[in-house]
Amino acid sequence: MTRTPLMAGNWKMNLNHVEATGLVQKLAWTLSDKRHDPARSEVVVLVPFTDIRTVQTLVEGDRLTLGYGAQDVSAHDSGAYTGEVSASMLAKLGCGYVAVGHSERRQYHAEDDALVGAKTRKALAAGITPIVCVGEGLEVRQAGEHVAHTLAQVAGALDGLDAGQVASLVIAYEPVWAIGTGEVATPEDAQEVCAAIRGWVREQHGDETADTVRVLYGGSVKGSNVVEIMAQTDVDGALVGGASLQVEDFSAIARFYDLPTLG
Numbered sequence: 001m002t003r004t005p006l007m008a009g010n011w012k013m014n015l016n017h018v019e020a021t022g023l024v025q026k027l028a029w030t031l032s033d034k035r036h037d038p039a040r041s042e043v044v045v046l047v048p049f050t051d052i053r054t055v056q057t058l059v060e061g062d063r064l065t066l067g068y069g070a071q072d073v074s075a076h077d078s079g080a081y082t083g084e085v086s087a088s089m090l091a092k093l094g095c096g097y098v099a100v101g102h103s104e105r106r107q108y109h110a111e112d113d114a115l116v117g118a119k120t121r122k123a124l125a126a127g128i129t130p131i132v133c134v135g136e137g138l139e140v141r142q143a144g145e146h147v148a149h150t151l152a153q154v155a156g157a158l159d160g161l162d163a164g165q166v167a168s169l170v171i172a173y174e175p176v177w178a179i180g181t182g183e184v185a186t187p188e189d190a191q192e193v194c195a196a197i198r199g200w201v202r203e204q205h206g207d208e209t210a211d212t213v214r215v216l217y218g219g220s221v222k223g224s225n226v227v228e229i230m231a232q233t234d235v236d237g238a239l240v241g242g243a244s245l246q247v248e249d250f251s252a253i254a255r256f257y258d259l260p261t262l263g
């Protein structure tokens with residue numbers, strides 16, 4: 001079973017829709033100039049809600065091989081939920097992906113596993129691939145509880161899903177202590193937890209599902225460290241924050257398969 005690597009750029013709260021146009025155009029130009037092969041890595045940007053329509057117009061107008069999506073979605077279908085955006089609204093804008101349960105949502109908006117699970121189900125029901133984010137903080141890591149902690153988050157978010165649904169989604173392991181800090185988990189750290197996640201999926205949903213589901217690593221991924229991270233058996237891609245705002249760096253990440261290996 002081959003899993004197409006996925007390189008997802010999470011812009012977080014950066015770039016207005018005018019700036020988004022500039023970045024998407026430059027990214028598309030660079031990827032095509034360097035002959036990026038979409039069969040070897042799928043490239044996606046997760047953008048602020050206010051940028052989605054603009055990105056959709058560029059992707060559809062120029063037939064770009066660039067996926068796009070949102071960074072969050074409501075757990076509700078419609079109604080009196082001021083400020084929220086539903087999965088069907090995102091689907092109408094052509095979003096292929098949405099991040100759910102990012103550590104910044106968990107930390108600043110008190111999202112728990114039950115809410116992350118509800119959002120995951122709404123995305124799936126609307127035909128959008130959820131990128132379910134999990135990962136431990138520094139104290140949990142220091143206590144040696146990172147695998148158990150992360151698997152509990154996976155179990156909570158994927159509760160009630162069938163094997164087909166689990167196979168279709170993406171799980172992103174992002175150790176909180178490695179996000180935006182320049183502190184990268186070692187490739188072995190990334191592999192340990194990504195393998196444990198796949199092992200959990202295998203136990204719960206069988207071999208086919210485990211061999212199909214894509215598990216990403218996120219946390220200070222850059223062009224300079226992506227090759228060694230992608231060399232890990234159970235890492236199927238990266239969820240990239242800061243470096244996704246830099247066209248040169250993000251296009252290098254997208255073309256990880258062409259980069260020289262260090263050492």
Ligand SMILES: O=C(CO)COP(=O)(O)O
Binds near residue numbers: 102179218242
């Ligand atoms: O949170 C992240 C992606 O979702 C990781 O961010 P950085 O790549 O900036 O560490």
